[in-house]
Amino acid sequence: YFQMPATRKVFTLAMVRKTNSLLLGLKKKGFGEGKWNGFGGKVEKDETVSEGAVRELEEESGLVAKCLRKIGILEFEFAGDPVLLEVHVFDVTHYEGEPVETEEMLPQWFPEDGIPYDQMWPDDILWYPLYLKGTKFKGYFLYQGHDTILEYTLTQVEHL
Ligand SMILES: Cc1cc(-c2ccco2)c2oc(N)nc2c1
Numbered sequence: 001y002f003q004m005p006a007t008r009k010v011f012t013l014a015m016v017r018k019t020n021s022l023l024l025g026l027k028k029k030g031f032g033e034g035k036w037n038g039f040g041g042k043v044e045k046d047e048t049v050s051e052g053a054v055r056e057l058e059e060e061s062g063l064v065a066k067c068l069r070k071i072g073i074l075e076f077e078f079a080g081d082p083v084l085l086e087v088h089v090f091d092v093t094h095y096e097g098e099p100v101e102t103e104e105m106l107p108q109w110f111p112e113d114g115i116p117y118d119q120m121w122p123d124d125i126l127w128y129p130l131y132l133k134g135t136k137f138k139g140y141f142l143y144q145g146h147d148t149i150l151e152y153t154l155t156q157v158e159h160l
Pocket residue numbers: 011012013037038040041076085087121123124143
């Protein structure tokens with residue numbers, strides 16, 4: 001029957017990669033605390049999604065993205081919560097600077113075959129393989145709390 005539309009909030013997630021390694025940040029406080037993740041956050045009213053991705057990456061890691069490619073869109077809902085997170089995922093292959101620890105994030109390089117999935121959001125183990133083989137993707141994940149996925153859909157797409 002008629003589903004009340006959720007309130008959508010747009011977020012960014014920047015995945016920084018160099019040969020066979022991935023830069024992840026350990027979230028030190030706030031949303032997703034204690035999990036390794038890419039770098040991102042809310043998109044402000046006065047900026048585009050890409051501008052938000054560049055801003056959040058610099059705020060959280062000190063890196064200035066020089067080239068970022070849209071690679072995926074992930075939608076997240078939490079059972080019982082009317083907010084839908086629309087997360088735009090970017091691949092950053094060209095950047096300036098060295099990663100620095102910030103108040104929010106402790107950055108660390110991981111080999112692609114040594115990703116700490118057990119200390120990450122449970123959706124990551126599902127879509128990282130698509131990301132790492134270079135396909136674009138769209139996904140929807142219904143969470144119960146922050147550690148259980150009740151249901152999900154994940155498809156590879158040609159264009160975002
Ligand atoms: C519920 C949720 C949110 C995010 C997120 C918010 C802002 C940027 O990312 C995730 O990121 C990942 N990898 N899983 C995630 C689950």
